[in-house]
Amino acid sequence: MSASAPGTTLHASGNGATVRKLARAGIVIDASCDVSPAFLADPDVAVIPIPIRIGKSTYVDQHDPEATARYMQENANGEGAHGQSIPLDAEQMRNFFTERFVLDYDSVYCLTITASRSPIHDAASQGSMMAMANIRDMRQTAGINRPFQFRVIDTKNMFAGSGIPAMALRDLLGRHVQPKDIRDELFRIIDATYTYYVPDNLGYARTRSRVRGDRSINLLSVMLGGALNIKPIIRGYHGDTHPVSKHRGRAEAWGRLFKFAAQRVADGLYTPHLIVSYAGPLADVYGTAEMAQLRTACEDAEVALHVLQMSMTGMMNIGPGGLTLAFSGPPHSEAP
Incomplete structure (x- = not known):
């Protein structure tokens, strides 16, 4: 699928073999996604950071309570009318995905803020495709022959709205729902x-x-x-x-x-x-x-x-x- 489609799925396999059940699944969200502390505490969840520049100060949005408290204290509870967010580009996304997920996971779902309001979805899609070029070799070297799936998904919403499908996905994975059924249910939730x-x-x-x-x-x-x-x-x-x-x-x-x-x-x-x-x-x-x-x-x-x-x-x-x-x-x- 293209970056503008609801999801982009990529697969890499060392020997072309398939498995019915993915061994371990990870979830990636960008930092603008509002989710519960329990969700963030899950070891299979990763947050794509978003640097923010306001005047001469730079903050990194990654759901760190202390950093958020500092941002609010220094900017009147979050004011930043002239601030600028600096999302990761495709190259930085590739590095983030490769370092975090290649060897420990067989399936990764990356949920982003709506593509109609932010470049994050396109950068994540491009970064995931760039990462896949190296993933097969890295997994073969490590003796991992299971297929690898990376899906980038546009939540079509922002902030609290991006959090709803992310938390629903975690529930689906927790119930060990099969990947095809996860995809269908997740898109149904996003569309509603x-x-x-x-x-x-x-x-x-x-x-x-x-x-x-x-x-x-x-x-x-x-x-x-x-x-x-x-x-x-x-x-x-x-x-x-x-x-x-x-x-x-x-x-x-x-x-x-x-x-x-x-x-x-x-x-x-x-x-x-x-x-x-x-x-x-x-x-x-x-x-x-x-x-x-x-x-x-x-x-x-x-x-x-x-x-x-x-x-x-x-x-x-x-x-x-x-x-x-x-x-x-x-x-x-x-x-x-």
Whole structure:
């Protein structure tokens, strides 16, 4: 498949033999993907770092709590309107993949932020193809004759939305689902994942969104939003984003979104995870009555509710006080 396709799968085998069950599978995510601490603690998970430059300072986004705390402290809880992310290029991706996975794994899934907003997916696809040129020789030298698979997958979403398929994949691998069934189920989840964004500062969000090629926040909305404290709710789906509602103030916007999410949970999700990521102190999120209602809905439906610190990359792009919420479920036209 091409880099623009949902997934790119590459295979290398020392002797052309095939096996029915892959011995060990690894998961790669890029650092913009918001996932739980338990997911990150899995030894079979690796994070592609994303360097971020703000002024004269450089930070490395790789889900390190201390580095994230430093970034927030030095940049007003994540502000970086003029910051620049510096994703790894194809050559660096090749080195990262080769060093981390060639000898210890037979199957690797690399999930990235949507290709429509970032070059990471294309660089990972190119880097994986470059790495495969060396993998066969390295595995033969080490006496490993099992086939090797490397699949690069576009999550078609960002931040919390990229986290949903990543955590669903870990569940599938944990249940020892066969590779073909994993592929089909993972793409079904990706195609049904919705991310809702609530930027706290419209002017900031517009500046950063235009850097990503996103035109979902126009100038008039920024002017009116600043004067009236309007907070939009933006839906991300299939690599695209557009505003679906607007509300007076953060409390109203968050309340409507959390109630909306509770209803989606009650109606049934495709994977038992709902992720909320926030660019600020998590106590802000836990302190809302509607979050308590969402928590109860998740408990009743046996859905894991993950309230997380947003990645540095997410903070820089959405801005301080920004929030994202994501889940995978049936199509819906209604909005928060």
